[in-house]
Amino acid sequence: MNARPDPLLILGAGSWGTALALVLARKGVVTRLWDCDRAHVHRLAAERCNQRYLPGIPLPGEIVPVPDLGSALADVRDIVVAIPCEGLRCSMQQLGLLRRGNMRMCIASKGLEPGTLALNHEVIADCLGPVPVAVLSGPSFAAEVAAGQPTAVTLASASAEIVEVFAGYFHDNLFRIYTSSDIIGVQVGGAVKNVIAIAAGIADGLGFGANTRAALITRGLAEITRLGLAVGGRRETFTGLAGLGDLVLTCTDDQSRNRRLGLALARGRTLEETQAAIGQVIEGVRTAQAVRLLAGRHGIEMPITEQVVNVIEGTATPAAAVKALLAREPRSELGA
DSSP, rough: OOOOOSSSSEEEEEEHHHHHHHHHHTTTTOOOEESSSSHHHHHHHHHBOOOTSSTTOOOOTEEESSSSSHHHHHTTEEEEEEEEGGHHHHHHHHHHHHOSOOOOOEEEOSSOOTTTTOOOOHHHHHHHSOOOOOESSSSSHHHHHTTTTOOEEEOOSSSSHHHHHHHHOOOOOSSSEEEEHHHHHHHHHHHHHHHHHHHHHHHHHOOOHHHHHHHHHHHHHHHHHHHHHHTOGGGGGGIIIIIHHHHHHHHHTTTOHHHHHHHHHTTTOOOOHHHHHHOSSHHHHHHHHHHHHHHHHTTHHHHHHHHHHHHHSSSSSSSHHHHHHSSSOOOOOOOO
């Protein structure tokens, strides 16, 4: 693919935003990289490497760190959003003051907005109006994507045109795109899997084995599916890359910050200690509380999520949470 005449903008220069910029750079796409942490962006420009999140991987010339959002937006139509959910609304409001209309956006963030329980595309619509939006999600650790290891993800939008636009940017022989029109289901899968990964980490940290982990993944997928269907997702989405694929990855590999949080909590570390040690946003912490509220709104039973929230809030120990799950009455596997 030849270099495009207009640059693309990535909002969020953490590990995932930088990894996606590296994917685009392989294809010759000039990519501006912005972050609300201006000092971090200046370091990226000076060091030509994201030493904080992806040390040792140089930034090619196609990646242009830009600390000023107004300058970053110049001559840009297509924007990729890789901002943690808790900061999404603030950034979108800032974007709205500088630019409205003539934008196409791809959301690469995973989670629910605290308080409103909104999906990310709903936050963007609330702040910017009817901007065409796609969602990128699936089993994809940033370090592996940045290193050029083969990865497959789902790109979803209600608009076939927008899917085609962003698939054209990202798809290559190392970063394979599968398309979908289920923008809701893809986001629910990407958000709730982080909660289940905390539970899987807790179980492993307590010394339970592969049987327990498999049960948590399977029953976690049932929780994701129930909630996803209730809010408008499609069942087949949850057996695909953005559902089962992402869930298995996040529950079984220690590159997952959410899994590492569960491991640490089970081993007696506090939430605050673990968050400080990991040094990046652990989306499952806020998402767990939002998911419990959203499930209650729709009358959906999510026992694994409920126990994860209890552990995070300190109302149950990890051991007590597992005991509560095991003490539940027998029921049909196809029911709740």
